[in-house]
Amino acid sequence: MEADTYRKLVDESSDIATIIDSDGTITYVSPSVEQTLGYEQEGLLGESGFDYQHPDDRAAVAEAIERLQANPNETRVIETRFRRADGSWCWIEATLQNRIDDPRISGILVNSRDISERKRQEQQYQQLAEEYKTLLETVEDGIFFLAVDDVDDSKEFRFERLNKSYEEQTGITTEDVRGKTPTDVFGDELGLELQSNYHRCAMARKPITYQEEVPVETGARFWQTNLAPVVTDGEVTQIIGITRNVTERVERERQLRMQKEQLDEFASVVSHDLRNPLTVAQGRAKLLAEDDDSEHLKPLLQALNRMERLISDTLTLARQGQVVAEFDSIRLTDLVWSCWKTTATQEATIEIDDEITIRGDRSRLRLVFENLFRNAVEHGRVDVTVHIGCINEHGIYVEDNGSGIPEADRETVFEPGHSSASGGTGFGLTIVKRIAEAHGWDIEVHEGTAGGARFEFTGIEFVRQ
Known part of the structure; x- marks a missing residue:
């Protein structure tokens, strides 16, 4: 009765049960081989299993069989490619047990399952990992990773790692910061400012962007930073930060702002402190010309008028060079x-x-x-x-x-x-x-x-x- 039950379980299982002898000849295979690999059950009996293995995998299969014969109590698990009936290759995970001394089996018991989908996903993950690694190593922006933990009803942030660009732009390495909090790395005052932004991102549970001042040994000081939370099982477990050194831009904007303020001050001086006395001088010269026909009055008025044009053009230059904001x-x-x-x-x-x-x-x-x-x-x-x-x-x-x-x-x-x-x-x-x-x-x-x-x-x- 027990043997019949076991046989029924084997026959109805989606996994393939196979018995091979010590040289790899198939002596039994369960009916599920037809659904998984497309072969008729009887067609494989007496065949060498090695003939159906991918040439690159045969040595690993042979080695597993040899180890089982040398160590009968071991169980070996291997991944191999098996040829389907239509000629395509199927990834198989095979668990091998030495049951040669079991009179009911008298061979090596192989339990196999199709893992093609899993292998496909693994390849996709591996490709994504390579792309991710390439991105981290080549992107010009600095990238940092923070672990987020709940400690005593508050969020604790600890650096996990930095990409190459972040290390080059700041002079700070992953080894310097791994496992440390922002206050450990940047001191209490600046560290608390950084933590407040990380906390804001974690509580918002969505990306945030801001400009911050973080002076480092390389001379960089101003950064445009984007934080993105990573949510796992409903909790923010990590924050990924992408930051760009904008020190030159900020300092240039400050310089331009200062120049504009100086230009506005200059324009104010020209407009009032020079134009007002010039207007008085022009008026007095015209009145003088009405009472006196001196040959010096005409060139005087021409010079004063030229000064007025110079002031007008100077004010135009000062005011019209600003970038047009509305078109x-x-x-x-x-x-x-x-x-x-x-x-x-x-x-x-x-x-x-x-x-x-x-x-x-x-x-x-x-x-x-x-x-x-x-x-x-x-x-x-x-x-x-x-x-x-x-x-x-x-x-x-x-x-x-x-x-x-x-x-x-x-x-x-x-x-x-x-x-x-x-x-x-x-x-x-x-x-x-x-x-x-x-x-x-x-x-x-x-x-x-x-x-x-x-x-x-x-x-x-x-x-x-």
């Missing part, structure tokens, strides 16, 4: 015509070659076109013609048929004080360049098709109609 959609035709009407153009004419709409700051762009029109009239003929059109899909040109700009001067024409016109301040084209740069545009000057000056602006955002 409007501007029809180029409308903007150009409004600028043309408010500029002293004498007998000059303008032709707009393309109807386009661009994105920009309307008030600042007025200064661009007014200065370019004024430049064309002052340096060209009284009947100069100005053309405006588009370059491909991200640029515009302003071109005249005047005398042009000598090639030797094209590199310096945008520098402050550069002027060939009598009475000019030399700031007009500098203002044009600064406003273009504030929009994120590039500007170049070339010779026009008719020999005049051609200003090209690129990097412009067009609005599609």
Whole structure:
């Protein structure tokens, strides 16, 4: 009865029970071999099991059989590839027992199960592990891992490891921090600040991003950090931090902020402390001219007016070079015509070659076109013609048929004080360049098709109609 029960269990099991003799010949195989490997039960009897093993695995199987014969009380477990009836290979986990002295078996009992899916998953995990390792070793950002434990109703954070980039950027190694808390590594004051961010991430149970100040021996100080919690069985068990050294950017922003404050202070001085007494001087000179016809009064008034233009252009330079934060959609035709009407153009004419709409700051762009029109009239003929059109899909040109700009001067024409016109301040084209740069545009000057000056602006955002 017991033997019948055992036989029934073997016959109905999804695992394959096989009996082989000492040279690997199959003397029995259970019916489940047909479902798992596709062979008929009787077809394998008398066959050598080695013939169905993958060539690379046969030596390991033979060694396991030899060890069982030398040590009958041992149990051997091996993983091997077995050929299916359709010719494909199936990963098998086989448990071998020496039952040669058991009269009911008289051979080596092999219990096998299909582990192909498990092996496939293991290969996927191994590939992911290799990709993960490569990422950690090659990414430029610093990465650190924190273990999170609940201790006395609070969260405790301990460093587990750091990636190569973190070690290089901070001078701190995994050996320095493994198993230590933030206060152990960075001291009480800074360590508590770091812990507060880690605690915030753990309690929020979602990624957080922030900028922090963590001075280290390498000179790095400011970091843009992202923390992500790892949740296991409903609990935050680990935090992964990715941090980027932004010291240069922060210090540059601070320097720019300081420069802007100094520029604003300078503009305030120019606007009030210089312009106010200049206005008084101009008014007194005009009153004096009404009562006195001295030959010195005309050049005096001209000098005072030139000083006013210099102050006005200096203020424009100081205020218009700041980066444009808000862009409007501007029809180029409308903007150009409004600028043309408010500029002293004498007998000059303008032709707009393309109807386009661009994105920009309307008030600042007025200064661009007014200065370019004024430049064309002052340096060209009284009947100069100005053309405006588009370059491909991200640029515009302003071109005249005047005398042009000598090639030797094209590199310096945008520098402050550069002027060939009598009475000019030399700031007009500098203002044009600064406003273009504030929009994120590039500007170049070339010779026009008719020999005049051609200003090209690129990097412009067009609005599609």
